[in-house]
Amino acid sequence: MVDQREAALTFARIRQLHRDPVQGQYDVAHLREVHRRIFQDLPHHGPGDFRPEASGHFKHRLLESTRDRTVVPYALRSETDRQLGPTLDALQGGRALAGFDLLEMSEAIAQTYARLDYLHPFREGNSRTLRSFTEQLARDNGHRLDWNTTNVTPEDRDALYIARDMAVIQLRYPGLTPDSMMTVDDRHEYEMAFQLHSYRLHDPLHELVRRSLERGRDAAPYERRMSVAETVREIAAVAPVALTQAERAAEASRLAVLRHKAPVADHETASDLRDWVAREGNMAALTDRLELVAGGHISIRHEPGAPALDRLRAVADGIGRELAQQRAVAPVMRPTGRDDIER
Template sequence: MVEQNEAARTYARIVELALDPVRGEFDVDHLREVHRRIFQDLPHHGPGEFRPDAPGHFKQRALEASSARIVVPYALRSETDQHLGPTLAALQGGKALSGLDTLEMSEAMAQTYARLDYLHPFREGNSRTLRSFTEQLARENGHELDWGTTNVSAKSRDDLYVARDVAVMNLRYPDLTEEKVLSLETPEEYRAGVLMLQQLHTYRHHDPLQEIIRKSLERGRDQEPYDRRMTVLDAAREIGAVAPIAANQAARNAEEARLAVLRQKAPAATEQQAIERREWIAREGNMAALSERLGQIESGYITIRHDPGAPALDRLAALADGIGRELAQQRSAPSPSIIPMRPNGRDDIER
């Protein structure tokens, strides 16, 4: 009952923030004021105050859609004090994100969110504070970041939890390998390293934070599918962004379909379809194959059916279809007329 009451109070304050945001420079004071306004009715959560120092700062998160738990390693307070200011200063009062398109904004926002989440400055309410903070940051740069798209089901919430937590783990243990774990000096560090390596392996095929933010940005901007004419350069950039994520989605879908068939929760055709799509990625839908076909486009443009918020796998398929249609039109176009030349090099048109 207490948690429901507190959630209702903070929700009301978050709505107020959306209508009347903090007038600030997206610096430390700005972030603290966002937290203070959200938790102003709950003094025991230290509105606007940083968490106290502690020997370690871990959170054990229980996922909603499964019985799985994730241990998340956040920064020590000394790291927070050292890096929070420079991390926010890099935003240049928000101007550092000016003029970014959706792909660029999703990458920049994912990096900013992950770093701030890892630094975890407040004892309670970091997620709510960062959502309000990043929504305002995106909005003031011409984008609508709709975090509501991640809150439609237990699975969508878990997807966001996993993406955020994996990003934090990668910041705490960058490029973690078995060799690096073996080189950790203390038993505590070794046990933590082993656990992080296991967790990163378990969630290796899950969508990264930039994919979830891209879909949220698109759903906040557009709702209905439409035909999108794009340059070959933009198509190449989008293929580079979505192809690795699409490959992971195809692998995850195939494994989930296999388990569903084994548990008799889906027909065998479901697994076969997932396998075929995974094989299509490996054969034709990978970055190298699509880039090679894209290089054959003579017009410099392709048209795709753009479905805002579609997963990377569907976006990649739309790009492949767009390339295929453009190449088909290119092959069927009549050859330009050739005007016969006179022996002296002049054509037959009267001057």
């Protein structure tokens, strides 16, 4: 854990960086300078210096909200030296993200963050450095990334740790899945697959980034008019995450009932919602209904930073309202009889 003195010093330096950011090209020198500025008052952290070579580099983490322990494997220093430059060069000085909308920016920031976190170039302070680095990257491309939204409660902080760590594991072990526990022989791979399985229902990194970008951009809820094409992209982005959120809520309510901490009705409600997402809130079902929208647009109640499950329900409600309005204004056709024809 970061002690209070260190937290105060680095917080002040991060605020300075926000007001006076590094004038760089989002390359290795830029990243090192961000680290140097944040930790310039803490020489024992090697401000701007890369970590030394070691036979392995692991982080043992104690989650605040559950007291669960996780282990995440980072790249060896040799891999960091080989891959850090090309990873940052892909940003093209930040220009590679120019013109990205919010969904595209969410994916780009999440991928960049995960890759840099895996390479883990510094011995201490990688997370604080990467938050400042990606916040500046988003801002220079017209977005406001509010990482403070992931630091409100212990659960929020753990959600970000889990999302990052699971992304790192999958970079360290490409192709490893939550189901790999039953097939791998290597002990380390088994442990990593076990963690992927344990946290399979938790939000992925791009979902947390999307919510942080929205909260940085939008101050209050509003009615959002979306084209059919925008709605299809929205459904594709949120539907898979919404299903895991619904499954997680149903499982949490089931356990709460077993522990006599919630009524059975809560579990029934959560189970019904999970079943609705699986049956009617999936990509195929919603796009089929969307094809019936004649006007080319729907309206949704946009809640900045809402979870994917709430976003999906808002889209489904918007489609439903649009179809109901179509039916209400459709002309009532009177059956044509023989008398009509003769007249």
